[in-house]
Amino acid sequence: MSHDHAHHDHDHDHGSDLAPVEARVRALESLLTEKGYIDPAALDALVELYETKVGPHAGARVVARAWVDPDYRARLLADATPAIAELDIGGRGGEHMVVVENTPETHNLVVCTLCSCYPWPVLGLPPVWYKAPPYRARAVIDPRGVLAEFGVTLPETTRITVWDSTAETRYMVLPMRPAQTEGFSEEALAALVTRDSMIGTGLPTGIAAAPVEMPV
Amino acid sequence: MNGAQDLGGAHGFGPVVPEPDEPVFHAAWERRVFALAMAMGYTGAWNLDGSRANRESLPPAEYLASSYYEIWLKALEKQVVATGLATPAEIAAGRSAEPAKPVARILAGEGLEECFRAGFPSSRAADAPARFAVGDTVLARNIHPTGHTRLPRYVRGKRGRILRVDGVFVFPDTNAYRAGENPTWLYTVAFTAQDLWGESGDPGGVVTVAAFEPYLDPA
Numbered sequence: 442m443s444h445d446h447a448h449h450d451h452d453h454d455h456g457s458d459l460a461p462v463e464a465r466v467r468a469l470e471s472l473l474t475e476k477g478y479i480d481p482a483a484l485d486a487l488v489e490l491y492e493t494k495v496g497p498h499a500g501a502r503v504v505a506r507a508w509v510d511p512d513y514r515a516r517l518l519a520d521a522t523p524a525i526a527e528l529d530i531g532g533r534g535g536e537h538m539v540v541v542e543n544t545p546e547t548h549n550l551v552v553c554t555l556c557s558c559y560p561w562p563v564l565g566l567p568p569v570w571y572k573a574p575p576y577r578a579r580a581v582i583d584p585r586g587v588l589a590e591f592g593v594t595l596p597e598t599t600r601i602t603v604w605d606s607t608a609e610t611r612y613m614v615l616p617m618r619p620a621q622t623e624g625f626s627e628e629a630l631a632a633l634v635t636r637d638s639m640i641g642t643g644l645p646t647g648i649a650a651a652p653v654e655m656p657v
Numbered sequence: 658m659n660g661a662q663d664l665g666g667a668h669g670f671g672p673v674v675p676e677p678d679e680p681v682f683h684a685a686w687e688r689r690v691f692a693l694a695m696a697m698g699y700t701g702a703w704n705l706d707g708s709r710a711n712r713e714s715l716p717p718a719e720y721l722a723s724s725y726y727e728i729w730l731k732a733l734e735k736q737v738v739a740t741g742l743a744t745p746a747e748i749a750a751g752r753s754a755e756p757a758k759p760v761a762r763i764l765a766g767e768g769l770e771e772c773f774r775a776g777f778p779s780s781r782a783a784d785a786p787a788r789f790a791v792g793d794t795v796l797a798r799n800i801h802p803t804g805h806t807r808l809p810r811y812v813r814g815k816r817g818r819i820l821r822v823d824g825v826f827v828f829p830d831t832n833a834y835r836a837g838e839n840p841t842w843l844y845t846v847a848f849t850a851q852d853l854w855g856e857s858g859d860p861g862g863v864v865t866v867a868a869f870e871p872y873l874d875p876a
Contacts, residue, residue, distance in 0.1 A: 466686040466730060468751025470693060472743055476757040478700055482766030484692035490770055492681045492688070532774040537823070539845075554665035554809050556709055557725065562774070566691075568679050572725045575674070578667035581811060581864050582854050590673045600861035601850075605665065607807045608843050608867035609779045610823055637675075 491566050499530045500563035500613055501634035503540075504645075505627045508618045517615070518542055525563065534561030535611055541604060542615040543641075548595050550588070550603045550641035551612040552580035558606035560613050564636055571640070581605060591642045614641040658803055661717035665811040666854070687726040694729050701761030702740045705779075706833035710805035711735050779827040781840035788870055789844055793819045796876035797846070797868065805833035808872040812864075815852055816876050820865060821845040828869055842870040 473479045503525055507514040517524040521538035525531055538560060541549040553559065554577045559567035570576050579587050584601045588594070595601070604612040616638040622630060637643025664670075682688045698708060711732035713720070720728060737743045740758075747754050764772075789795060799814040800806070807829050821844065828839040850862030 462727065462730070463684075463686045466689050466693075469730070469734065469737075469748060470689055471751045472747055472753060473693065473697065473737070475753040476743065478702075478742060478757065478760055478763065479693065479696045480763060480765055483696050483764040483769055484689065486766040486769040487692040487695050487764075487773075488682075488688045490773060491691070494770075496681075532776040534776075536776040536778040537780060537826075539821075552665075554811075555662055555807060556712065562776075566681055568676065569683070569725065570673050570675050573670075573673075574664050574667070574721065575670040575672060577664040578670050579673070580665075582666040582857070583859075584862065585859055587673055591675065600863070601859055602847075602863040602865065605809065605864060605866045607809060608823070608829075608869070609826055610843070610845070610867050642675075 491561075495532075495561060496565035497563070497634075497636035497639065498631070499528075499565075500560070500636070500639045501631040502528055502627075503530065503563060503613070504615055504634045504639065505631035507540075507615055508622075508630050509627050514542075514615070521613070530562050532562045534559065535563060537610045538563070538613065539604075539610050540613050540615050541602070543617050545596075545617075546598075546600060548588075548599050548601050548641065549612075549614045550580060550584050550601060551606065551614060552577060552603060553606040554578075554581055555605075555607055558609075558611060560611035563613050564639060568636075588642065591637060593642065593644060614639050616645050619645050619647055658713060658805065659801055659810060660713045661715070661720040662713035663810050665809045690726045690730045690733070694733050696764045697733060697737070699762065699764040702742055703736050703835075704832055705777075706805060706827070706829040707835070708732060708736065709829070710833040711739075713805070781825050781827060781838065783825040783842070784840070785842075787822050787842045787844075789819045789822070789842075789873065789875075791819050791822060794876045795819060795844075795846060795873040797848075797866075798872055798874055800872070802830065804830065806830050806872075808868060809866060811853060812846075812848055812866055812868075815848055817846040817848040817852070819844050820847040823867060826869075828871075830869075830871075844868055844870070844873065846873070 474481055507517050517540050521540040525538055543549055557567055557572040581603050584603050619633055633645045635643050638645045712728050734748055738745055742758050795817055797812040797815050823843040823845055825840045826843045828841040831837050831839045845865050846868045847863050847865045850858030850864060853864055
């Protein structure tokens with residue numbers, strides 16, 4: 442899947458060879474609206490929901506809560522979906538959540554080799570790289586090489602578990618709490634949690650790398 | 658199917674290229690394709706497994722040359738035609754020429770957020786005991802269905818261990834074709850990287866897949 446949307450030359454089917462993709466999509470939406478199968482207001486609401494409301498800030502809240510509340514962390518690791526719902530987070534693409542915890546011994550990495558399964562309610566819609574062949578092909582066979590491309594080098598003693606999302610279970614990584622964050626508020630901790638750290642392709646923002654104001 | 662979508666372990670695709678500050682959508686049409694696919698899925702004319710089956714059944718060269726939402730668009734057009742909701746001529750024209758076919762339900766803008774925040778669980782009640790237990794050694798079956806399946810090629814014929822019994826879920830292999838939900842036990846199965854990839858496997862590494870009971874044999 443090319444990331445380049447400009448002038449593909451592969452639309453040789455469906456009798457719409459010359460239609461640019463924009464026109465093709467507009468025609469399909471017009472037709473399905475005219476047929477009464479869809480309500481354009483619903484399309485607008487869907488776009489608004491997934492473009493502006495659902496995103497990795499939700500997952501960051503879950504992680505921060507787990508860092509400050511050991512009982513919550515235990516519930517999250519034992520049965521993630523209801524634990525995440527405690528924070529009023531859930532829904533399509535996250536009906537069956539599993540949270541896996543990074544430790545000094547084990548680092549977790551999430552992929553969907555077969556398509557693009559991703560925990561929408563906690564992370565939003567997936568980035569292009571997550572859906573594209575290089576990541577889907579290599580995460581399972583060369584996870585250390587993939588991590589290096591994200592600038593993550595783990596100690597050789599840290600073992601990697603890769604979670605291939607081949608059914609409706611959806612995985613989120615609980616990263617390790619960064620050092621020197623004692624006394625941070627939950628909100629300040631959530632600000633350290635990056636999207637990639639919850640996929641396993643990154644780590645939470647280090648204190649040295651991105652200073653945050655210590656709460657008083 | 659052994660199609661282009663089954664990418665685990667493939668070589669030659671180059672490095673992963675993350676995009677800094679990536680937007681959720683890269684073009685206006687991507688927004689509409691995403692929402693069209695969601696809204697049409699909601700009508701009940703097909704299900705999520707059927708959508709995946711249609712996307713992965715694009716010819717491999719076309720699948721790999723298409724962007725993500727181009728794949729969604731092409732599959733959506735195929736599904737609309739296959740279910741009789743519109744004809745290819747209507748799609749080409751962007752205008753209705755024949756009466757609409759009834760659909761089970763239509764997604765409304767009002768209440769949509771609550772609906773999607775509630776989700777659409779695919780877990781089902783168990784009507785038989787699970788065949789495997791945590792710790793059991795299993796063999797991923799060496800099967801090559803020509804239709805939709807969720808057992809990736811790279812684990813077929815490999816020995817793994819049951820890490821978790823996830824519960825009973827809709828079985829994609831039949832549900833994709835409206836041939837029944839066939840609720841089936843689902844397991845998380847762990848394979849060692851070296852069992853999967855030989856000496857090139859990351860030392861100490863593990864890869865897990867979520868595997869339905871019919872994908873597994875005792876070992």
